[in-house]
Amino acid sequence: MPGRGVEEVARERGIDPDDLIKLSSNENPHGPSPAAVEAIREHADRVSAYPKSSHTDLTAKLAKKWDVSTEQVWVSPGADGSIDYLSRAALEPGDEVLVPEPGFAYYAMSARYHHGEVSEYALSPDDGFAQDAETVLTAYGGERIVYLTSPHNPSGSVMPLDEVRAIADATAEETLVVVDEAYGEFAAVDSAIPLVDERDDVAVLRTFSKAYGLAGLRIGYSVVPEAWGEAYARVNTPFAANELACRAALAALDDEDHVAESVETARWAREYIAAELDAPTVESAGNFVLAEVGDAERVAEAAQERGVIIRDCTSFGLPNHVRISTGTREGTREAVDRLNETLADLG
Numbered sequence: 570m571p572g573r574g575v576e577e578v579a580r581e582r583g584i585d586p587d588d589l590i591k592l593s594s595n596e597n598p599h600g601p602s603p604a605a606v607e608a609i610r611e612h613a614d615r616v617s618a619y620p621k622s623s624h625t626d627l628t629a630k631l632a633k634k635w636d637v638s639t640e641q642v643w644v645s646p647g648a649d650g651s652i653d654y655l656s657r658a659a660l661e662p663g664d665e666v667l668v669p670e671p672g673f674a675y676y677a678m679s680a681r682y683h684h685g686e687v688s689e690y691a692l693s694p695d696d697g698f699a700q701d702a703e704t705v706l707t708a709y710g711g712e713r714i715v716y717l718t719s720p721h722n723p724s725g726s727v728m729p730l731d732e733v734r735a736i737a738d739a740t741a742e743e744t745l746v747v748v749d750e751a752y753g754e755f756a757a758v759d760s761a762i763p764l765v766d767e768r769d770d771v772a773v774l775r776t777f778s779k780a781y782g783l784a785g786l787r788i789g790y791s792v793v794p795e796a797w798g799e800a801y802a803r804v805n806t807p808f809a810a811n812e813l814a815c816r817a818a819l820a821a822l823d824d825e826d827h828v829a830e831s832v833e834t835a836r837w838a839r840e841y842i843a844a845e846l847d848a849p850t851v852e853s854a855g856n857f858v859l860a861e862v863g864d865a866e867r868v869a870e871a872a873q874e875r876g877v878i879i880r881d882c883t884s885f886g887l888p889n890h891v892r893i894s895t896g897t898r899e900g901t902r903e904a905v906d907r908l909n910e911t912l913a914d915l916g
């Protein structure tokens with residue numbers, strides 16, 4: 570059941586909803602590209618038709634961008650949709666997936682929906698949630714899918730490409746190593762997509778929800794090895810992404826200035842938060858920063874009283890951490906001021 574809107578909760582507490590700074594869902598504070606909004610307007614009266622050509626155009630544009638074949642690109646409703654396709658394509662009942670803990674919850678949820686089993690590898694706050702092959706391989710027991718998240722949610726740590734290669738080399742032939750790059754645009758490291766083409770056991774997930782600011786349209790994609798094309802084709806939903814989402818994504822891909830500005834703001838804001846917040850933070854390559862604040866539930870609740878919405882990471886198994894998404898420069902400065910007041914108040 571969807572919860573009550575944050576605006577409604579704010580009003581009840583006497584906070585002007587316009588004064589709210591929402592930094593809890595890693596959304597793009599610049600909003601969508603104006604070109605994407607224009608594309609949606611332009612195509613709004615054509616939604617009685619199936620999105621055949623827009624879907625094909627988007628797949629072709631992404632294939633060109635990443636220098637892979639169109640058969641390797643699968644557009645989906647968000648990266649979440651791609652995770653579901655992977656579960657459907659790869660998992661037989663009882664098959665296992667290996668996921669990071671803490672980590673993005675939907676890998677395990679999707680695996681379970683598809684009658685899979687879940688095991689975990691541990692990333693630790695003690696070393697900044699550092700990611701390497703050894704951490705993953707120590708926990709690996711022949712799972713069908715191994716999920717890597719780079720940058721990692723909720724910490725922002727990255728898995729270096731050499732480590733991805735080492736994991737793929739060391740795992741069984743039947744194991745697919747999936748690199749979730751939902752926050753990839755924000756990181757100053759190379760994408761793992763070239764590995765997809767180099768070998769047949771690595772796939773990569775990407776999304777338009779974050780750097781492209783199109784979260785509400787639900788559009789993402791996966792890049793899979795040629796060898797997986799057939800399995801994907803068997804389980805793919807026809808017209809998996811809608812006309813307006815495809816058109817907006819096509820326009821957003823062309824608006825390189827919007828992406829560059831979004832990435833630059835996130836870089837600035839994560840450095841600002843790390844420097845100015847009165848709490849230890851984890852080095853992040855994403856559009857968010859994990860901070861150790863003590864009782865996360867209490868801090869997130871008190872921050873909300875001051876009109877700043879951040880993510881209490883208790884549900885990630887981190888009851889002493891909050892995740893703060895990067896905002897605009899003005900919003901980030903204001904949020905950090907209010908968070909520092911909150912922390913001082915709570916002592």
Ligand code: PMP
Pocket residue numbers: 595646647648649650673718721722749751775776777778784787788789
């Ligand atoms: N992967 C990670 C690591 C995420 O944090 C998210 C969204 N929070 C997703 C995938 C899914 O993104 P979407 O479905 O909006 O593309």
